[in-house]
Amino acid sequence: MNILVTGGAGYVGSHAVKCLMANGHDVWVYDNLVYGHKSAAPADRLVVGDLHESEKLTKLLRDNQIEAVMHFAAYAYVGESVTDPAKYYQNNVVGTLSLLDAMRECGVQKIVFSSTCATYGVPQQVPIPEDHPQAPINPYGYTKLVIERAMEDYRHAYGLGYAALRYFNASGAAADGSIGEDHDPETHLIPLILDVALGKRDSITVFGTDYPTPDGSCIRDYIHVDDLADAHLAALNKLAPGKSLKLNLGTGRGASVKEVIELCEEVTGKEIATLLGERREGDPPELVANPKTAEDAIGWKAKRSMRETIESAWAWHSAHPDGYAD
């Protein structure tokens, strides 16, 4: 298929691009490079542009007879979304509506969308099923929920086919070491711990030790980014105009912050200096996916273990201590 990947120079998007190309798809990457990296995308397939540039988008969709879009482009810093919600609503909502309208104008009827488990807010039930109430506790989560709703309305009215993939915590790096995680600023747990192992940071702080979990630290479901990429491909293969998929993408297994630190110590062979700190505002105690619906609907389940995930992240970070350096 001819596929447009927005945000394909970013972390998750670049791994999806690699997976799509390995499976014989004709891929175009559309990224404004605000957070993405030029060298994370194939040079002859990268178009630098913004979601708000409707004409550029429409031309790209038409000229390349795009049949489906994978939409990763968004801002994703939860804390910043609280202090500067306008930035998030403008980019994640208005930008995505611009993309959906360009698709409509060009007759592109399939989209795979990066949603998030942050749309569930503080879960009433763990592992979290897809029909769990969606009640985000921050503007970032709301921007994703608004788009899930818009896609449903577009499906009903215009026959859009969509997959809303609600990721849990994307982690790890490509098995061949060619691409990996490089956010600036970095706020994610695993890369921050690995920075301590590399001597780039003095210590990691555990945000909260009094949660109602076995060791008092938060539990998350860390899913390998290549497993996420495989799920995108599987969802794309099932998509049809007028149909929808709403799927949790996680492993179904949770790990606490303290357990992640211990595993990173084992994998890197380095002692990780650890400080015990206060809770970070807006962090639910436990987020773990119920992955059953995804398995039933698209025949996908996460294959990589937590250890493999951390090993791949360590391989990338130790080979690229300054990330892409672009």
Ligand SMILES: NC(=O)c1ccc[n+]([C@@H]2O[C@H](COP(=O)([O-])OP(=O)(O)OC[C@H]3O[C@@H](n4cnc5c(N)ncnc54)[C@H](O)[C@@H]3O)[C@@H](O)[C@H]2O)c1
């Ligand atoms: N990383 C995670 O754990 C995680 C979890 C759940 C959901 N998500 C979602 O997955 C997607 C990818 O996340 P990521 O971690 O790869 O983020 P990322 O920042 O690495 O990638 C996003 C990419 O989108 C581009 N972009 C942003 N706004 C744009 C615009 N207006 N026009 C064109 N390009 C634009 C950025 O330059 C960047 O390359 C996001 O939508 C995010 O909300 C990520």
Ligand SMILES: O=c1ccn([C@@H]2O[C@H](COP(=O)(O)OP(=O)(O)O[C@H]3O[C@H](CO)[C@@H](O)[C@H](O)[C@H]3O)[C@@H](O)[C@H]2O)c(=O)[nH]1
């Ligand atoms: O220095 C740190 C950084 C993080 N944490 C904890 O580690 C866990 C994971 O945090 P982080 O890696 O920042 O991911 P999340 O806050 O869980 O958010 C990620 O995962 C969400 C889905 O769960 C996505 O929606 C977000 O975009 C993505 O950033 C949380 O319990 C944090 O409190 C620490 O204890 N110390």
